[in-house]
Amino acid sequence: MSFFVSMDAAPAPLTPVNPLQQLENQLCFPLYAASRMITKAYQPLLEQFDLTYPQYLVLLLLWEHQERTVKELGEHLVLDSGTLTPLLKRLEQRQLISRRRDPRDERSVIIGLLPAGVALQQPACRIPEQLFEKMGLPQAEFEALRNQLTQLLTRLR
Amino acid sequence: MSFFVSMDAAPAPLTPVNPLQQLENQLCFPLYAASRMITKAYQPLLEQFDLTYPQYLVLLLLWEHQERTVKELGEHLVLDSGTLTPLLKRLEQRQLISRRRDPRDERSVIIGLLPAGVALQQPACRIPEQLFEKMGLPQAEFEALRNQLTQLLTRLR
DNA sequence: TTGAATTTAATTGCACACAACTTAATTGTA
DNA sequence: TACAATTAAGTTGTGTGCAATTAAATTCAA
Numbered sequence: 001m002s003f004f005v006s007m008d009a010a011p012a013p014l015t016p017v018n019p020l021q022q023l024e025n026q027l028c029f030p031l032y033a034a035s036r037m038i039t040k041a042y043q044p045l046l047e048q049f050d051l052t053y054p055q056y057l058v059l060l061l062l063w064e065h066q067e068r069t070v071k072e073l074g075e076h077l078v079l080d081s082g083t084l085t086p087l088l089k090r091l092e093q094r095q096l097i098s099r100r101r102d103p104r105d106e107r108s109v110i111i112g113l114l115p116a117g118v119a120l121q122q123p124a125c126r127i128p129e130q131l132f133e134k135m136g137l138p139q140a141e142f143e144a145l146r147n148q149l150t151q152l153l154t155r156l157r
Numbered sequence: 158m159s160f161f162v163s164m165d166a167a168p169a170p171l172t173p174v175n176p177l178q179q180l181e182n183q184l185c186f187p188l189y190a191a192s193r194m195i196t197k198a199y200q201p202l203l204e205q206f207d208l209t210y211p212q213y214l215v216l217l218l219l220w221e222h223q224e225r226t227v228k229e230l231g232e233h234l235v236l237d238s239g240t241l242t243p244l245l246k247r248l249e250q251r252q253l254i255s256r257r258r259d260p261r262d263e264r265s266v267i268i269g270l271l272p273a274g275v276a277l278q279q280p281a282c283r284i285p286e287q288l289f290e291k292m293g294l295p296q297a298e299f300e301a302l303r304n305q306l307t308q309l310l311t312r313l314r
Numbered sequence: 315t316t317g318a319a320t321t322t323a324a325t326t327g328c329a330c331a332c333a334a335c336t337t338a339a340t341t342g343t344a
Numbered sequence: 345t346a347c348a349a350t351t352a353a354g355t356t357g358t359g360t361g362c363a364a365t366t367a368a369a370t371t372c373a374a
Contacts, residue, residue: 030306
């Protein structure tokens, strides 16, 4: 800090800033921020069902298949049992899902839909459209972005 | 559930699955998963500095400006004081940053870089390139994706 | 066939995220 | 100037994420 710099002026960086080191020039930050903002956009829609976003993702998978092991859920959602187990226990407590050991392989836990969980599908099925409208993203941009992200995902797996 | 369906066959969905309700057809999921996977990709690079990803983002901003209020950090990172305050306290404990009230407005807290925090910039400046290489994404795709995400971000703000 | 290696969940501990609320300082206005 | 409204951080409580470890079941290999 120089004596010649007034208190109000920001001192120059000691090391010139690497442009790559700026927030806007990285891929990670917009991804991180956009992800959280979209999750937040879901929140008012999910609130009526008292669901969190990852809980909703689990239900989306079960509405397709009724039964999935914890491992399968984890593979699809890229989440491990450390995240899923407590989340699933909360859904179980609310009688939305069942948890039972697979009798053919006692290591696995099979997650199934209970009637209350099945019953949520119908009212929740409008959520994706509602969110799409809320974002106001042109269909083409939406799909382009989705495809690029899906591609990135398979690349990173 | 029909009596004619064997125990092993998955019972048909009670409600036909809305394609929009499938994980792959939504924007949110690839965004959510890609964000976490990229954060995970940073982890080995940040580990040597004992930094988490959001801590690293705070330092990125400070390396550009030396001083920022909690509010400013929150605006750039889209994080509130509930997240930032404990995070900043951890960085303060490690003497990477300083926290002091703005004498001109005692509501604000000014976050500044301490020498140890300044010293991290030099060795950390290669992280963005390293990550870029790690992802193996063609430059053009990288930039296209970044631009679309940035656009989405401004749209969602 | 037995014992080592692997697999699957669960558990523990830590660090975010974020809603809701509190506290203190500042601003705007009658 | 008073004092209500607003603003900025901090606090509290809940729910993820995830690394590391544990425990139990299964598989593999000698």
